[in-house]
Structures are given as C-alpha cells and as structure tokens.
Amino acid sequence: MSLLRLWRVLRRRRANEAIFREELSAHLQALEERYRAEGLSAEAARTAARRQFGNATTVTEDVRAEFSFGWLERLAQDVRYAARTLTASPGFTLMAAGSLALGIGGSIAVFTLLNAVVLRALPIDEPDRVFQALRASGDEMVGRLAWPAIQRAQNDLAGRAEIAAVSRIAGMQLEPEGRGAGKAERGAVQLVSGEYFDLLRQRPQRGRLLTKRDNVTVGAHPVAVISDAYWRRQLAASETAVGSHLTINGRAFTVIGIAEPQFFGTTLTLRSPDVWIPLVMQPVVRYVQNASSHDGADTRRPWPPQETIEWLTAFVRVPRATDPAVIAASLTVQRQREAVTLFSGGSFGNMRNVVQNEKILLEPASRGLSPFRDTTSSSLLVLLAMMGVLLAVACGNVAGLLIARASAREREIAVRVSIGAGRMQVVRQMLTESLLLGAVAGAAGVALAFWSRSALLKMFAPTASSITLDIGFDARVFTFAIGVSIATGVGCGIVPAIRGTRASVADALRAPMPATSGGGRSLFVGRALVALQMAFCLLALVVAALFVRSLQLLTSMDIGYDREHVVTARLDVGTLGYTPEQRQALYERVLERMRQIPGVTSASLSMNGPLAGAEAIIDFGIEGYTPRQGERLTSHAEVVTEDYFGTVGLRLLQGRLFGPADHAPGNRNTIVNEAIARRFFKNGDGIGKRWDWGNPVGPDGFVIVGVVEDAKYVDLRTSPPNMVYHLAAAQPDRVLSDLEIRTAGSPTTMTAAVRHVLAGSEPRLSVDVMPLSDRMAQRVSQDTLIARLTSIFSGIVLFLACLGLYGTISYGINRRVPEIGLRIALGADRRSVLRLILREALVPVSLGASVGIPLAYIAGRSLQTMLYEIPPLDPISYGGAAIVLIAVSLLAAFLPARRASRIEPMLALNRS
Amino acid sequence: MGRKKQTPGPGELVQGTLDMLVLKVLSLEAMHGWGIAQRIRQVSGEVLRVEEGSLYPALRRLELDGLVEAEWGTSDNNRRARYYQLTRAGRRRLTDERDHWQELTAAIARVMETVR
Numbered sequence A: 001m002s003l004l005r006l007w008r009v010l011r012r013r014r015a016n017e018a019i020f021r022e023e024l025s026a027h028l029q030a031l032e033e034r035y036r037a038e039g040l041s042a043e044a045a046r047t048a049a050r051r052q053f054g055n056a057t058t059v060t061e062d063v064r065a066e067f068s069f070g071w072l073e074r075l076a077q078d079v080r081y082a083a084r085t086l087t088a089s090p091g092f093t094l095m096a097a098g099s100l101a102l103g104i105g106g107s108i109a110v111f112t113l114l115n116a117v118v119l120r121a122l123p124i125d126e127p128d129r130v131f132q133a134l135r136a137s138g139d140e141m142v143g144r145l146a147w148p149a150i151q152r153a154q155n156d157l158a159g160r161a162e163i164a165a166v167s168r169i170a171g172m173q174l175e176p177e178g179r180g181a182g183k184a185e186r187g188a189v190q191l192v193s194g195e196y197f198d199l200l201r202q203r204p205q206r207g208r209l210l211t212k213r214d215n216v217t218v219g220a221h222p223v224a225v226i227s228d229a230y231w232r233r234q235l236a237a238s239e240t241a242v243g244s245h246l247t248i249n250g251r252a253f254t255v256i257g258i259a260e261p262q263f264f265g266t267t268l269t270l271r272s273p274d275v276w277i278p279l280v281m282q283p284v285v286r287y288v289q290n291a292s293s294h295d296g297a298d299t300r301r302p303w304p305p306q307e308t309i310e311w312l313t314a315f316v317r318v319p320r321a322t323d324p325a326v327i328a329a330s331l332t333v334q335r336q337r338e339a340v341t342l343f344s345g346g347s348f349g350n351m352r353n354v355v356q357n358e359k360i361l362l363e364p365a366s367r368g369l370s371p372f373r374d375t376t377s378s379s380l381l382v383l384l385a386m387m388g389v390l391l392a393v394a395c396g397n398v399a400g401l402l403i404a405r406a407s408a409r410e411r412e413i414a415v416r417v418s419i420g421a422g423r424m425q426v427v428r429q430m431l432t433e434s435l436l437l438g439a440v441a442g443a444a445g446v447a448l449a450f451w452s453r454s455a456l457l458k459m460f461a462p463t464a465s466s467i468t469l470d471i472g473f474d475a476r477v478f479t480f481a482i483g484v485s486i487a488t489g490v491g492c493g494i495v496p497a498i499r500g501t502r503a504s505v506a507d508a509l510r511a512p513m514p515a516t517s518g519g520g521r522s523l524f525v526g527r528a529l530v531a532l533q534m535a536f537c538l539l540a541l542v543v544a545a546l547f548v549r550s551l552q553l554l555t556s557m558d559i560g561y562d563r564e565h566v567v568t569a570r571l572d573v574g575t576l577g578y579t580p581e582q583r584q585a586l587y588e589r590v591l592e593r594m595r596q597i598p599g600v601t602s603a604s605l606s607m608n609g610p611l612a613g614a615e616a617i618i619d620f621g622i623e624g625y626t627p628r629q630g631e632r633l634t635s636h637a638e639v640v641t642e643d644y645f646g647t648v649g650l651r652l653l654q655g656r657l658f659g660p661a662d663h664a665p666g667n668r669n670t671i672v673n674e675a676i677a678r679r680f681f682k683n684g685d686g687i688g689k690r691w692d693w694g695n696p697v698g699p700d701g702f703v704i705v706g707v708v709e710d711a712k713y714v715d716l717r718t719s720p721p722n723m724v725y726h727l728a729a730a731q732p733d734r735v736l737s738d739l740e741i742r743t744a745g746s747p748t749t750m751t752a753a754v755r756h757v758l759a760g761s762e763p764r765l766s767v768d769v770m771p772l773s774d775r776m777a778q779r780v781s782q783d784t785l786i787a788r789l790t791s792i793f794s795g796i797v798l799f800l801a802c803l804g805l806y807g808t809i810s811y812g813i814n815r816r817v818p819e820i821g822l823r824i825a826l827g828a829d830r831r832s833v834l835r836l837i838l839r840e841a842l843v844p845v846s847l848g849a850s851v852g853i854p855l856a857y858i859a860g861r862s863l864q865t866m867l868y869e870i871p872p873l874d875p876i877s878y879g880g881a882a883i884v885l886i887a888v889s890l891l892a893a894f895l896p897a898r899r900a901s902r903i904e905p906m907l908a909l910n911r912s
Numbered sequence B: 001m002g003r004k005k006q007t008p009g010p011g012e013l014v015q016g017t018l019d020m021l022v023l024k025v026l027s028l029e030a031m032h033g034w035g036i037a038q039r040i041r042q043v044s045g046e047v048l049r050v051e052e053g054s055l056y057p058a059l060r061r062l063e064l065d066g067l068v069e070a071e072w073g074t075s076d077n078n079r080r081a082r083y084y085q086l087t088r089a090g091r092r093r094l095t096d097e098r099d100h101w102q103e104l105t106a107a108i109a110r111v112m113e114t115v116r
Helices: A003-037 A042-053 A056-065 A071-088 A090-119 A147-156 A228-234 A279-285 A324-341 A346-356 A373-408 A410-418 A423-460 A475-500 A505-510 A516-556 A580-596 A644-648 A674-680 A747-761 A772-779 A781-815 A817-825 A830-862 A875-901 A905-911 B015-028 B033-043 B052-064 B088-114
Strands: A130-137 A140-142 A162-166 A170-176 A185-192 A223-226 A245-248 A251-258 A275-278 A312-317 A359-364 A566-571 A600-606 A617-622 A634-640 A652-655 A669-673 A690-693 A702-708 A723-727 A738-743 A767-771 B068-074 B080-086
Touching: A003 A042, A003 A056, A003 B033, A003 B052, A003 B080, A042 A056, A056 B052, A071 A090, A071 A423, A090 A373, A090 A423, A090 A475, A090 A781, A130 A324, A147 A162, A147 A312, A147 A324, A185 A228, A185 A279, A223 A245, A245 A275, A251 A279, A275 A279, A324 A346, A324 A359, A373 A410, A373 A423, A373 A475, A373 A516, A373 A781, A410 A423, A423 A475, A423 A781, A475 A516, A516 A781, A516 A830, A516 A875, A566 A747, A566 A772, A580 A600, A580 A738, A580 A747, A600 A634, A600 A644, A644 A738, A652 A674, A669 A674, A674 A702, A674 A723, A702 A723, A738 A747, A747 A767, A767 A772, A772 A781, A781 A817, A781 A830, A781 A875, A817 A830, A817 A905, A830 A875, B015 B033, B015 B052, B015 B068, B015 B080, B015 B088, B033 B052, B033 B080, B052 B068, B052 B080, B080 B088
Parallel strands: A185 A275, A223 A251, A634 A723, A669 A702
Antiparallel strands: A130 A140, A130 A312, A130 A359, A162 A185, A162 A312, A170 A185, A170 A245, A223 A275, A245 A251, A566 A738, A566 A767, A600 A738, A617 A634, A617 A690, A652 A702, A669 A723, A690 A702, B068 B080
8 A cells, every 4th residue: 555545545534434425325316316207206216226226334334445454454443342341341450450460560670680680781882892801721710810911911912902901899988079079988999901991982971081091100190080970979960070089098089080871880780880090009099809819929019010919800802803712812822921931930830830721711791790690690580480470370360261251252252253253353352352451461560660670679689788780671671571461462362262262153142141061161271271370380389499498408507607696897997098007906906895895705806707708718738738730729718816716606626726825926827627627637637737828838838736617608508618717916917807706695786886886996997797697698698589589479379370260160160050059959968069169179289280390390400509408309398389289279269169068959950 | 345346247347447437437527426327327328337336435446546536516406416537647547547458358359259
C-alpha cells in the first residue's frame, strides 16, 4: 500500500459511512423509480429495487473493507475486545496482573543489577580495545606490576599500543576548600599514571586532566582531578572549584580539573573514586596497600621507583588493526629479558624465580575491573532463576484461571465459530487477551522494579556509606522487560487458547451447562498444571533449603578465635602521618586506656587483625624444605603485641608464647600456626627451626618458638593457610591497624565504651568498632542475603502453587457435585469423601514433587561453588522441602475437601 | 474481504475489467453510481449487467487509488447525488488498460482461429 493511498484511506475513512448511506439510498430510489416507470406498483417497485441491488449489508461491508489495513486493523480490533473483556472482570484482572507483575518486576529489578555489574561496558570510546595486563605462571594469574616494569613496557610498545597504570581505590581523608565546600570526610582516591585519561579518551568537563608531564618526579606534582559527583556533593558545583585547594591525608593538593559526569574510572565498585592523583605522589599521601614486595623492597621508601614492589594494575589499549596476542607476546619477551638482566644477582632469587616462567596475557577489560563482580553475579543469577520459577508458577495460576473462564465461555465461543469467526481468529483473540494481560503486568512490573532496585542494591551492600553505582534503566533492561512480558503473555495464554477452541460446536450448543465430559478434560489440564507448579515449587524449596543449610554450617564453624568475647576496632593510623615514635606512644596509650575499662580482660594490637579482610602474604622459605621447580612457597604474616593470642582466644599447642625476652627490636623469635607445623614438621619437631622471607634460609633467619592453633584469618571457606606471627616490639616500624579486646561479658555492650575511650585518647583517629561476631557476619553477608531471599521467594512460590492447587480442586469439586452427592446418598461416609479428595489432590502434588527432584539435583550441582560443604543431594534439604510441600498442599486441599464432604446429597442431585 | 470472481458467467465481469469499463464511462462525462450502471447496461445492449455489490467497492477502490474524484452534486431529478469524474491519473490508467485489453483480445482471437 503506497503512502499516498494510506493517506487517502485515513482521511476518508470516517466520512465513508455517511457518504455511502446516502449513495445507497439514492441508488435504491433511482431503481425504484425505474421499476415504477416500467409499470410496477409502489410496493412491488421497492421490493424489486431491493432485490436488484442485492444484499445491502454485504455491499456496505465490502465498501468498508476497501478502507481496511488488513492485519493492523484486525489487531486493533482484537486489542479493543481484549481490553473490554479484561475490564469486565476487574477482580480477576487485578489478581492475575498483580501476581504476574510481582514475578516480572522482581526479574527486572534483578536484571537491572545484573546489567550494571556484569553486562555493561565502561562508558568510554571503544571499550573492547582496552585490556588488562596479567602475569601468568602456571595456573596463577597476578594483576600487579611494579612501576619501573610498566615504564619499560611503555618504551617497548611506543606507538604500537598505549599503557597506563592505576592503583587500587584507597580511603583517604579529603578536605575541600572554597565557597560552599563540605566538611572533611573519608573519600575514595585512586593513583594513576599520566596516560590514564588519554588511554580512556577522556576530556575534562572543566579545567584539564592529568597528563604524562604530571607524573615525572616523585612527590613533586600535587595536582588532582576530581569526579563530577564529588564536585557536586562537596564543592557545591562551584565555579571556583578548579584551582582550589584539596587536602588529601593532610597534604595540600590543587584541583586542576573535573571529569565528565558519566566517567567513574576503570573499577566497577560501589564507591567510585572521588579524586585521581598522579601515582608519583604515593609517598606523600601514604598509600600503602595492596602490594607484593620481594627481595630488597623497602616499603617505607617511595614505591614508584622500586623494582620489587608490585602495586599497580596495567591497562593496555590496542589499536583496532593490531592483534592483542602480538602485543602480549612482545611484553612477555621483554619480561623474560628483565628476569635475566635485572634480577641476576643472588639477592633477587625470589624475583627471578617468579619472573622467569611468566607469560604476559592481555585480558579484555571492556567492563572494567570489579572486586565483587563474581560473587555478586552468582548471587544475582540465582535470584534471577528464582524469579523465573516464581513467574512460571504465577503463569500457571493465570493459565488455570483463563482455562476455567474459557470453559464458562464455551457457548459464546461456539456461537462465534459457527457464524464464521474462524478458529484461528478466536485463538488469536484469546492470545491477544493474555498478551494484553502480560503487557499490563509488564508495565506494573517496570514500575515495581524502578521503585525497588535501590533497596535491592542496598541489600547487597549494607555497609556501604554512599553508593555511586549506576543502576539506571538502559536499552538492555527495557528489551529484557519487553521480552519477559511477551513470554509471560504467551506462556499464560497458549494453553487456554488452544484448549478453549477445541470444543465441538455442536456439543457446546447442545448442553445446557457443564457437560461432565468437558469437565474431565479441563480437570486433567488443571491437574497437569498443578503438577508442573509443584515441581517448580519443590525446586525452589530445595534451593532455599540448601542455602540455609550452607549458611548454618558457615556460621557455626570453628573459626579458631573466640567469637563470644572479643571486640575489634580498625584503626586508621596511616592517615595520621605519625613518626614511628609517635605511633609507638599512641599504641601504648591506647592499650593502657583499654585495659582500664571495667569488663575488659585483656587488650592487644595487630597489623591486620582477625577477619578484617586485610592480609599480608610473604615469600616463605623454611629449614629442611626445598621448594620444587616452579613452586612458589608463601605464608601469611601477622605482627602482634604480646597479649594477642590470649585476647583473641588462640590456644598454644607447642612451645611458648611471646614474652618479655622477645621485646628487643630485631629479635628473631616468632610463632607459627598449626598448618605450618603439620606441613613441614610431621614429627612435631618444629620448635627451634628457622624460616625466612624466601630462600635460602640463613643462620639469621627467624626462629620458631611456639605453635598456635589455626584460625580463619580472612576467608572462611578455605582451610587455614600458613601463618607466621612476629612480635610488634621486634618490628617497631610496622603499622598496627587493628585493636582487639577480650571482654568478660557480652561484647556488644562494650563497643560503646571502647569507642568512647578511643575518641578520648585520639580524637583524629578514624575507628571502626564492632564485636568479632559482626565481622564474621560481614564475611557471610552474601550467603546470609541469598539464604534469606531464596527462603522468602520460595515461600511465595509455595503460596502461589498452593493457591493454584486450591483453585483446581475447588473447581473440580464444583463440577462433580452431582457425583459426590450420589456417593453420599448411596451411603459413603463423609470422612471417606474427604479422604478421597485429599488422595486425589496428592496425585499431582507427588507427581510434581518427583519431577522436581531431578530438577533440584541439577540446580544443586550448578550451585556447588556457592554452597559450603553441602552435597547436591543433601537428604535434610530434600526431605525438609518435600515435607513442607506436602504438608502445605494438604492444608490447601483440606478446605475444599471439607466442603465436598459436607455436600447435602438431595441438593446436589437436584442440581443436575 | 472483497469478493473476486475468477470465472465469470455470461454477463458477469471480472474485477479488473469492471474497473476499466467504469473508467471508460467516466471519461466521457462525470456520473453518479446509479448512472454508471445504467450506462454500461444500455451501451452493451443489456448484455453487461453490473451488480451493485461489485460497482460500489470498485468505485471506492478507484477513488482511494486516486484514479477518480467524487463530489456531491444535484442529479436531473433534483436529488443529491455523488458524482464521480476521472482524474489525470485515471485517464492514463484508462489508456494503459485499453491497450492491454486490445492486446489480450487480439491474442485470444488468434488462438481461437487457429485451433479449430
């Protein structure tokens, strides 16, 4: 149809009715006159004219048909009819759309988070050309590099690819200045090389961004780029922000530019950086985290020039014409060369060992790096699957209702089919109805998701102070929403539509009301639906049970520490800028004040602390053990004050604890954990042996004087790694960041007192006080969340499935009232009727449950990585889920069953 | 949902042919629907009787395709009638249709004469 014709059609459509009516009557009149002229009477003339003209209605329709669009018009007609049907029964529509909207809205909300965390690429030019450089040796992949190595790579690749370096995002004290400036607060800072913004093809919103010239001399470039969010939040989006002063960890910087609003760097995290500074300013701001250091590294001196401190992540942008593998190979060759030329001396034994077998790989980094992507994405996928199950069960309910309604409309449909509506047309119209329902539910679901997504995100990150992660609705989310709505509409409607039009026209027109034969068929479909729903229900219940059991095992495990009596506090000592002597004085002051608090049994300090999330790993060499070729021996390391083990509750197994004799700086006495003793001293003769930071172990290595029990230092799921303990007094330049206090009573009551005393002795110190059990809860926060959410949603699924069961049984009983009445009249005991109904109800339930078991097994297998020591066929979970399912189903079936048993036989027989 | 008769009986017209006849009638003078039917009947010597059921849909079709224009006027017995007239595009179409028809009939005649 050409556009011109379309335009004419649209214009003249409405006028056609009136026009043709006039034309029609004029034509008839003219015919009438002709017949009159031929001699017929007025009556006969009119009849002859009408006969001559033919069927006026058909002609009118034919003329009207010239104005039709064909399929588009039919669709509009169907939609109008469907809307009328739906608004005619508002109760049904509301309930159906409501339960569907819950499932659709939940899926969309989860997908929004999934999109933000897993699917979306960085908002930069050509993100698929950005890679992360990784060092691979054997199975291990490490992402950290030293700055000199990156600089050499830059020279090597000059022109062929771009490289930039970034540090981890660190928390630092930020104090802005100027009109409208906010208060000092803890902000997120990232150190980057000069090429960073160029590599990401960023332009400044105001001022300028960092360049290579800002990253030349250590400590000589106090310039900073701030994020748009920080500018708006802490600088009131003022015009004078560029050029103003910004104090970072007590040192003066100048703001030189503001980044574009949508730019958040290359790390996808809850709190994106507020400030970017050149990495040569590392010693100035005292950035001292996330580093591997080897032979000869001195972490107290500036890091950028040191070869053996690895603390930076390298990003590489490869031009479209180049193959990243070629660049990676080139970098590998260079790395091998370094191993030979730079690390040839004996003192670099470890470095050489590490670098020699390394390959450099370029991994795609189009989505940016993310510390929580993997754990969060698995949780989100589980949730999405759960939502899918919920939606499927809700669809089953709606389908059942539609089938019931279609049965009631059998006569209407039969009549329509008989006057020429055509089966396909009726099927299409019924499908349109369910698609409209799906669309309405979809719209409501989008609104629900929009409203609930922030709450969902907050559930995943309860401790985050402010979240800058973008969870907006983009094209992908809307496509998903539309797809789910359509699938829901089709899923609900396909069975009723096909089933409802299969009814024989003659039968439907003949029978006055429910024919028992038709009832049998619809009952079977209803029961099949219930069985399917029950299968999904069992699946959901088992998955929830597995997660709950896993959480139970996680929270009840022995972590080594004494959970019930320990309070911990994280002390941000680094930001104070103290000298080592000032630090020592601070430690003594704090410990002294802590011991004076009533209820405190003992107090200690440590470098990282129990379950604090921070860990230090060293290269490890031990007497009597030579590592195999390519084996890299490591150990965790801690620095503690004397009372540490007693305070946190770690038992001594062999030898002795630290004492006054070990206090001299440089003292070599250390304590190791059970894991080391088990692995290297099978005969229990570890006491007195020596170990050192890497091989070889010389006579001035560290001496083992005691063995303590294992504990879960950082990760709860893995078995305890090697751990060595140094005495703080013997290592005076180590920064101790964790305070532990043993209490006589409950630790929760002590936290306020601890906080108060700490604030008194050091007001500038930023602290984070909580009982050790809270830290434990943080470690399992994801597991807790998943267990809770899957339990809640499996409960909803159970409710919906039992609603479906209730509906199907009630409906079936309504149809069988005469039969049941007959049974009772013939002497059946009421209780036996009850039992009959319940037994019949159990059939689809148990059928569904048995289909659900293999489904649950498959699910259990794929969830293995998330579950802690729970086998996929855990009998307690399956048994519990099955019992709950059958019990609640019986309850749902009981009510209609009781009604059936109370049927008065006379009334029932009269009805038929 | 138009009815398209593929095998016309005597006196009945295939849709395309009807369109052509209507265009031809209108090329001589503007006329209303009833008049067109009468004219075709008269000129063909009562052989071609146009069914109203086919005429009006055809007129609409021609109107929507832009081949004829319609406007209200007064007929000879002082009645309001809708008069159709040919547009320029209609005239062009008429020429095309007539040429095509003449080719068709000539070809059919040749076949009928050789096959005896």
